[in-house]
């Protein structure tokens with residue numbers, strides 16, 4: 220199956236080209252960028268046959284069946300709509316759009332066109348997160364009382380562009396990282412956050428957008444979730460903790476793009492180190508997307524998952540901006 224990559228981006232170069240090329244019979248044949256100079260250099264550097272600044276040209280290639288979108292966030296909607304109109308399957312980066320309306324329109328269009336639509340939430344593809352989900356589902360911690368997510372990182376210098384200074388491109392830690400934490404929460408607890416209180420700040424990096432955020436979410440089961448996201452924390456490390464009536468899970472270093480980190484389950488019986496698969500997160504995500512295009516299963520995170528993670532992030536921003544507790548509106552999903 221041939222793919223178009225839309226966006227000459229870091230994530231495409233570092234993870235997604237490899238993830239597609241690991242799928243037997245799959246190839247990235249087009250790269251689409253807004254810059255005529257960059258797009259040819261990118262194609263040459265990464266061994267891609269066709270380079271263009273014209274998305275329609277790439278989409279008109281009949282051999283192309285799938286499109287991966289990793290442009291800046293404000294471009295996702297129009298590019299996804301064009302790809303769906305051209306009859307392609309779409310794997311789109313998070314956040315799906317700038318607004319909930321954009322995301323819903325994309326997902327509904329894909330449904331109407333019978334196209335597979337995936338959201339590239341990589342964390343739920345990791346062996347670590349899947350092992351934690353399995354522990355919870357097997358009742359090893361009893362009834363979940365709380366989830367704490369620590370996702371305050373230091374944005375690498377090469378990514379300190381639109382993310383920290385361009386609200387119009389979708390900058391800010393909330394659209395960037397809160398969407399992932401929303402997806403992780405939904406994946407682990409198998410329920411959708413109901414209401415949110417939050418605060419956000421610019422703590423040295425954000426220029427006109429927030430670079431740090433803390434929030435507390437209420438879950439329908441009564442469980443409480445607290446999350447901390449930031450671009451400005453060089454040494455905080457990442458992780459999550461799940462606390463239940465019969466046990467606690469301590470997972471260190473797992474909010475990452477690599478299959479790393481340690482998971483410990485603590486119960487009355489003592490401490491147990493939890494092993495997990497160390498497969499590549501992005502290869503796994505693409506393989507599940509590819510399987511869905513052949514009628515097997517669904518993408519690891521599908522369109523409604525992307526709408527919901529964006530809905531939670533937008534609610535966090537609204538709660539932080541207003542100082543009010545806000546109920547999450549999922550737009551009918």
Ligand code: NDP
Pocket residue numbers: 225226227228229230231251252253254257258289290291292312313314339340341378380395476
């Ligand atoms: P980048 O900043 O690397 O790329 C985004 C766009 O910026 C590119 O499409 C490109 O535009 C332009 N660009 C990139 N590098 C340069 C450069 N050196 N000079 C000029 N322009 C440049 O973004 P990311 O790869 O970090 O993120 C892209 C998308 O992927 C975002 O939506 C983000 O949220 C998502 N993402 C998801 C991750 C995940 O794990 N799921 C991880 C990281 C990002 P053009 O194509 O027009 O040339």
